[in-house]
Amino acid sequence: MQQNFMDTREDPLSLDRIRNVLIRLEDTIIFGIIERAQFALNPRIYQRGAFKELTDTGFDGSWLEWFLKEIETFHAKARRYTSPDEYPFSKDLPPPLLPSLSFPKILYQHPNCVDLNVNPSILSFYTRTVVPRITHRATLELSARNRAKGIIGDAEYEDDGNYGSAATIDVELLQAISKRVHYGKFVSESKFQSNPAAFVPHILRKDRNALGDLITKPAVERAVLNRLGKKASHYGADIGMDGEVKKSPKAVPRRRLSTSRSSQVDTQARDLLKADSPPTGAGTLVDDDADEHPEWKIDVEEVKHLYEKWIIPLTKEVEVEYLIHRLDGLTEEQINALRQQGDAQPTEGSLQPPTVTTS
Numbered sequence: 179m180q181q182n183f184m185d186t187r188e189d190p191l192s193l194d195r196i197r198n199v200l201i202r203l204e205d206t207i208i209f210g211i212i213e214r215a216q217f218a219l220n221p222r223i224y225q226r227g228a229f230k231e232l233t234d235t236g237f238d239g240s241w242l243e244w245f246l247k248e249i250e251t252f253h254a255k256a257r258r259y260t261s262p263d264e265y266p267f268s269k270d271l272p273p274p275l276l277p278s279l280s281f282p283k284i285l286y287q288h289p290n291c292v293d294l295n296v297n298p299s300i301l302s303f304y305t306r307t308v309v310p311r312i313t314h315r316a317t318l319e320l321s322a323r324n325r326a327k328g329i330i331g332d333a334e335y336e337d338d339g340n341y342g343s344a345a346t347i348d349v350e351l352l353q354a355i356s357k358r359v360h361y362g363k364f365v366s367e368s369k370f371q372s373n374p375a376a377f378v379p380h381i382l383r384k385d386r387n388a389l390g391d392l393i394t395k396p397a398v399e400r401a402v403l404n405r406l407g408k409k410a411s412h413y414g415a416d417i418g419m420d421g422e423v424k425k426s427p428k429a430v431p432r433r434r435l436s437t438s439r440s441s442q443v444d445t446q447a448r449d450l451l452k453a454d455s456p457p458t459g460a461g462t463l464v465d466d467d468a469d470e471h472p473e474w475k476i477d478v479e480e481v482k483h484l485y486e487k488w489i490i491p492l493t494k495e496v497e498v499e500y501l502i503h504r505l506d507g508l509t510e511e512q513i514n515a516l517r518q519q520g521d522a523q524p525t526e527g528s529l530q531p532p533t534v535t536t537s
């Protein structure tokens with residue numbers, strides 16, 4: 179489901195509706211990972227100054243940053259970044275050619291909330307940590323091919339030359355991750371409006387930990403990770419020319435394989451084939467002792483790890499940062515009125531409500 183902010187028939191701040199957008203973005207992100215996993219890391223495209231052809235034009239960023247700048251320049255002219263859920267990675271983008279659409283003001287319209295943009299963190303983590311992990315398999319295959327040709331050392335891991343394809347997919351994946359993470363603002367506005375009194379005391383105290391506890395929903399996070407595992411197993415299954423799931427001999431549990439890796443294969447096999455075995459019995463259910471397992475284009479555990487260790491935590495950081503500034507610019511009267519809306523949970527040590535200071 180794509181959030182259409184111009185469609186005012188439904189409540190744009192319905193938490194269910196917002197969560198459905200996050201669920202839909204899981205597909206975009208998983209398929210982006212599948213696409214990027216086709217190519218080796220190609221480390222040059224993330225190194226600033228690695229292409230003389232680029233530095234000669236006066237551009238001092240990396241190949242990927244150049245792709246971002248060029249693509250986002252066009253998208254800015256097409257008014258992409260006037261939408262409340264789109265955040266550019268590049269700076270100094272041109273104004274839109276068309277007048278902005280009059281989107282309903284859903285988020286709190288203070289610059290500290292509206293302009294909150296964590297894309298520098300997203301880009302840095304993506305290039306340093308995410309891309310090496312999702313391209314691991316293709317990079318190892320490349321290095322093996324290079325060694326067979328007598329290329330050894332760092333040169334083994336240099337690249338497969340797919341600079342354009344890899345960067346194009348990187349941009350699409352970064353845009354999807356950015357949208358997903360910044361959707362934390364809509365989540366926070368929805369939660370705040372549903373019970374302002376619960377949030378106001380912690381905001382006034384700038385208590386990020388208390389706000390983090392308030393917005394965290396462990397059951398929802400567990401459901402996200404569980405769904406991701408199933409989606410990645412299904413979407414990542416390698417289907418052969420015959421339309422059947424490709425299978426390969428089950429990895430014999432070797433000492434050097436971490437148990438999580440071997441158990442992951444079993445889990446993936448069970449998840450995929452259990453869910454996929456048609457009632458006609460045409461598919462055979464592979465049990466734990468089978469001697470083969472389906473092949474996957476991506477590592478399912480990597481997808482879950484990416485969300486659990488990075489995308490979800492960063493989304494929650496955005497939620498908290500948005501809330502920290504949610505009272506910015508309001509008068510004492512407005513804040514006290516919000517304090518009366520909803521059912522504040524008494525905060526520890528809150529014998530006296532904090533004096534309200536509006537900056």
Ligand SMILES: C=C(O[C@@H]1C=C(C(=O)O)C=C[C@H]1O)C(=O)O
Nearest residue numbers: 365393394395398399402490493
């Ligand atoms: C996005 C939400 O807020 C938090 C972040 C979540 C996530 O990033 O998937 C899930 C649940 C919450 O801990 C939500 O409540 O839906």
